Amino acid sequence: MKLYWVGLLGLALGMSFPGSAQIRVENKVQKGENAFPLVAEKHISTIYYDQADAEVVAKVAHLFAKDISSVSGEEPTVTSSSNPTVKTVVIIGTLGENKLIDKLISSKKINVDSIRGGWEQFIIKVIKNPFPKVSQALVIVGSDRRGTAYGTFTISKAIGVSPWYWWADVPVKKQKNIYIPNIDYSSKEPSVKFRGIFINDEDWGMRPWASKNMDPNIKSIGPNTYARICELLLRLKANTLAPAMHPPTAFNKYPKNKLVADSFAIIMSSSHTEPLLFNNASEWSHKMNGDWNYVTNKDGILSVLDKRVRENSPYENIYTMGLRGIHDSPMADVPKGYSKVNVLESVIRDERGILEKYIKKPIDSIPQIFVPYKEVLNIYEQGMKLPDDITLVWPDDNFGYIKRLSDSKEEERSGGAGVYYHISYLGEPNDYLWINTTPPALIYEEMHKAYETGAKRYWLLNVGDLKPGELGIQFFMDMAWNINKINYDNIPDYESSFLASIFGEKYKNDLADIMHNYYRLGFERKPEYMGWDFDWKSMFSEEHIINTDFSFQNYNEAQNRLNEYDAISAQAKGIMEDLPKEYVPAFYELVYYPVKGADLMNKKMLVAQKNRWYARQGRSLTNQLSKDVTIYHDSIALITKHYNGLLNGKWNGIMTAPDQLPKPQTAPTEQINLPESAAMGIFVSGEDGINGFSSYHILPRFSIFTKGRYKIEVYNKGKQALSWSATTNSNWLQLSKTEGNTGTQDDIWVSVDWSKAPIGSDIKASIQITGANKTELVYVSLFNPKNAPVKEVKGMPVEDNGVVSIDPSKFNRKTEKQGVKVQVVKQLGYNGNSLQLGDVTDHAWNSSSTEYDFYTTDAGSVTVYTYALPVFARNKEHETRYGIKIDDSYTHWATTASDEYSFSWKSNVIRNAAINTTTFSIDKPGKHILKLIAGDPGMVIQKIVIDFGGMKRSYLGPEPTIGK
Numbered sequence: 001m002k003l004y005w006v007g008l009l010g011l012a013l014g015m016s017f018p019g020s021a022q023i024r025v026e027n028k029v030q031k032g033e034n035a036f037p038l039v040a041e042k043h044i045s046t047i048y049y050d051q052a053d054a055e056v057v058a059k060v061a062h063l064f065a066k067d068i069s070s071v072s073g074e075e076p077t078v079t080s081s082s083n084p085t086v087k088t089v090v091i092i093g094t095l096g097e098n099k100l101i102d103k104l105i106s107s108k109k110i111n112v113d114s115i116r117g118g119w120e121q122f123i124i125k126v127i128k129n130p131f132p133k134v135s136q137a138l139v140i141v142g143s144d145r146r147g148t149a150y151g152t153f154t155i156s157k158a159i160g161v162s163p164w165y166w167w168a169d170v171p172v173k174k175q176k177n178i179y180i181p182n183i184d185y186s187s188k189e190p191s192v193k194f195r196g197i198f199i200n201d202e203d204w205g206m207r208p209w210a211s212k213n214m215d216p217n218i219k220s221i222g223p224n225t226y227a228r229i230c231e232l233l234l235r236l237k238a239n240t241l242a243p244a245m246h247p248p249t250a251f252n253k254y255p256k257n258k259l260v261a262d263s264f265a266i267i268m269s270s271s272h273t274e275p276l277l278f279n280n281a282s283e284w285s286h287k288m289n290g291d292w293n294y295v296t297n298k299d300g301i302l303s304v305l306d307k308r309v310r311e312n313s314p315y316e317n318i319y320t321m322g323l324r325g326i327h328d329s330p331m332a333d334v335p336k337g338y339s340k341v342n343v344l345e346s347v348i349r350d351e352r353g354i355l356e357k358y359i360k361k362p363i364d365s366i367p368q369i370f371v372p373y374k375e376v377l378n379i380y381e382q383g384m385k386l387p388d389d390i391t392l393v394w395p396d397d398n399f400g401y402i403k404r405l406s407d408s409k410e411e412e413r414s415g416g417a418g419v420y421y422h423i424s425y426l427g428e429p430n431d432y433l434w435i436n437t438t439p440p441a442l443i444y445e446e447m448h449k450a451y452e453t454g455a456k457r458y459w460l461l462n463v464g465d466l467k468p469g470e471l472g473i474q475f476f477m478d479m480a481w482n483i484n485k486i487n488y489d490n491i492p493d494y495e496s497s498f499l500a501s502i503f504g505e506k507y508k509n510d511l512a513d514i515m516h517n518y519y520r521l522g523f524e525r526k527p528e529y530m531g532w533d534f535d536w537k538s539m540f541s542e543e544h545i546i547n548t549d550f551s552f553q554n555y556n557e558a559q560n561r562l563n564e565y566d567a568i569s570a571q572a573k574g575i576m577e578d579l580p581k582e583y584v585p586a587f588y589e590l591v592y593y594p595v596k597g598a599d600l601m602n603k604k605m606l607v608a609q610k611n612r613w614y615a616r617q618g619r620s621l622t623n624q625l626s627k628d629v630t631i632y633h634d635s636i637a638l639i640t641k642h643y644n645g646l647l648n649g650k651w652n653g654i655m656t657a658p659d660q661l662p663k664p665q666t667a668p669t670e671q672i673n674l675p676e677s678a679a680m681g682i683f684v685s686g687e688d689g690i691n692g693f694s695s696y697h698i699l700p701r702f703s704i705f706t707k708g709r710y711k712i713e714v715y716n717k718g719k720q721a722l723s724w725s726a727t728t729n730s731n732w733l734q735l736s737k738t739e740g741n742t743g744t745q746d747d748i749w750v751s752v753d754w755s756k757a758p759i760g761s762d763i764k765a766s767i768q769i770t771g772a773n774k775t776e777l778v779y780v781s782l783f784n785p786k787n788a789p790v791k792e793v794k795g796m797p798v799e800d801n802g803v804v805s806i807d808p809s810k811f812n813r814k815t816e817k818q819g820v821k822v823q824v825v826k827q828l829g830y831n832g833n834s835l836q837l838g839d840v841t842d843h844a845w846n847s848s849s850t851e852y853d854f855y856t857t858d859a860g861s862v863t864v865y866t867y868a869l870p871v872f873a874r875n876k877e878h879e880t881r882y883g884i885k886i887d888d889s890y891t892h893w894a895t896t897a898s899d900e901y902s903f904s905w906k907s908n909v910i911r912n913a914a915i916n917t918t919t920f921s922i923d924k925p926g927k928h929i930l931k932l933i934a935g936d937p938g939m940v941i942q943k944i945v946i947d948f949g950g951m952k953r954s955y956l957g958p959e960p961t962i963g964k
Helices: 055-072 099-106 145-159 206-213 223-235 256-263 298-312 340-358 375-380 440-452 470-481 491-503 505-524 557-578 581-617 622-649 903-911
Strands: 003-007 022-026 035-040 046-048 088-094 122-131 134-142 178-181 184-186 194-199 240-242 368-370 391-395 417-422 458-464 680-684 710-716 722-728 733-735 739-742 745-752 760-771 774-784 803-806 813-815 822-826 833-837 849-856 860-868 881-886 892-895 914-922 926-934 939-947
Touching: 035 055, 035 088, 035 134, 046 055, 055 088, 055 145, 055 178, 055 223, 055 256, 088 099, 088 145, 099 122, 099 134, 122 145, 134 145, 145 178, 145 223, 194 223, 194 470, 206 223, 223 240, 223 256, 240 458, 298 340, 340 368, 340 375, 391 458, 417 440, 440 470, 440 491, 440 505, 440 822, 458 470, 470 491, 470 581, 491 505, 491 581, 505 557, 505 581, 557 581, 581 622, 680 760, 680 774, 710 722, 710 739, 710 760, 722 733, 733 760, 739 745, 745 760, 803 849, 833 849, 833 926, 849 939, 860 881, 860 892, 881 914, 881 939, 892 914, 926 939
Parallel strands: 046 088, 088 134, 194 240, 194 458, 368 391, 391 417, 417 458
Antiparallel strands: 003 022, 022 178, 035 178, 122 134, 122 184, 680 710, 710 745, 722 739, 722 760, 733 745, 760 774, 803 939, 813 849, 822 833, 833 939, 849 926, 860 914, 860 939, 881 892, 881 926
């Protein structure tokens, strides 16, 4: 018997979370087994709905029939008859709006008490002999119109129709027969009342695509596009849409748009810049309407707002209150005698008057939001009085870090609170509009703390062009529907399980490896930021591309990054080539393109950087690297063209790579003229530069504690092949190669045979390399002291070449006081995992702590670098402090705080780290203890480096130095 399982509140086929009910779908049933046949041998159940029910119910009933057809090849009849006469029926309806369901309730064949009066709840129940001539009924009943739709689409997902069947081309899972064994399930209310997406910055993707392929008659984003978006939202159990609003796009310019949204029962909201659903970026004409200035043109502004509410009030809306400037500009300056506080208060009074004029119900029952975005937050915090029933929607800083949350008084407001969050953004210090690299663990860390502090009424996710943000949208909406099913323990498996449910369980481990590393590398530096240009000019201006801070010289950092991208790209390609052809488009969109695009962008920028470095050294590989950069640049255009051409051009225009606007721009490279004769050059690991620093080549020190290995590059500087040889005066040194003949360069990996290593703290040796009539010496030092406590230090962070690098998630001891817990946050941070010092809802100060044993071979003054998430304080009642101490020193308090739009904030959000430095004195070599202390609970620490003077220039700092 073939079984298909899905959690009703789960994420996808095959996934289960604590508290999620299960619905089982079978292709066959055993003799005597009790199961409802949606489609069985020569039998198809009929779908019933009531014409008196909401329009969305009829729409969903027909979509459900098409879902069944796409799975089984058989399409059920859909009817609004109130007299079923067939053997098995599906009844879809809303409480009080469906006569058949009313009969079942009155005959006590179904109990709806659990959802009566509820918000977007539903019951799914199989009933025996519900009516004369009917042997079984599958009843889907909603507490309201959306609850009915959610219940129906829950069955659709269970039988194999993904919410992403259209937007991500996820194939339908085919089966001839569909049986649903006996079920009686009642859903809970969603965790977040209003939850949805904002289509934004649509100029380079959504609008050109929709104009060509979906709504060519209006050459914009119109009703055909919004119908597909609204259907997706319903299938994801979302309920809110803030439409695209960049000029000339205007949702309300086309009256059919709002009719389409209402037909899907989607609540229309708007961005923070659109008061009362009015898009001033596209609909306000300075020539016709005057200045967008409330003080000088109050009547003009209120006139257009009045008209908008009059036209849209018959439908479900969430109204943005307040006023900013045109588009996303700040609120206009006010003349003497006014303040922005009292002007904004007056604006909101007038806006509420308009709402009361057209919506005949109490003002506190009309959904209204106030978004203190950018400069508006400062105005709000100057004492502005906001009506208690308006929902406070706290924005992030556009880069995933929520700027503040409700304080103790705000938590008591009747309007509650919400969050406006980004996985896509156009603005300073730089854009990220191309591919989604925001880690699920970061989204959870920020949104969970928001939820726990009362922000549970309204969640809006800025998704840019929607594609390729599918995975981020899915995760965000799953949290908003049932936040309790996701936690720090199951986040690492979330996306791999979701993807494996689509592409196959046999790929799950590879998918986990791909996605974990994809998000980690993107978290370190988004692919859009690899040009290292901090001067935002928008996508209409060329980027000023310079060297990155990733180092080829130190810690093999840049090359490691290239290698890791190589590995996950190869894994993704391997899966794609192994998949059945019908699954390839979905995999290309969800996995391959984002991974390969990030890979190629990093290669383009980093290999160009390597080219410019090699040119200074005169390496013969220089010119080839320049050609490689061109190939990487062209390849980005090719894979993007392929994306747009998938499925006969279905997505033509949706995807634009950032290096193609305003015109194709590759990274600068250099060409050099090479002499005919071979010439030899040498580079050794950790050699930041010879000129001006040293006349010697010195490898990093080899230590008995870390047992590292280091690289020597022997490179050619001429056209003819270089023959070289390497020898050493010490039998304990091991060389991976001792000779070679190369047109470009060879690597020699140097290590120590510790069974032959002499005892001593300052052992010296050398390696002699000869080629092209030139001999170079590379000096080696060995640290292998007598009675070295190697066994005791094994697994412990240990000083290596003047630094100790610690992964804070791997502590030796923890102390938890006053209910403040320490939490390992998996799949977030430079090392892969991070440590959260308490939860933001905790109130204890200077309570819990973690301790780290480490071993030093030196003593004296040290600088401790702590890499923390650049989070903001919870609110004005809190700060962002955490403590560090070594041994018995006094505690040094550090903070992650920085003012938005300051240079430190820009640096922090670009690199996803606030790096703090503190100075300590270590009295003697040996074992010591570093302690992290929770100050303001909720701080997240990614990495710790103790610098004895050996820290090299790099972006990420040294990897953990662990005793071996």
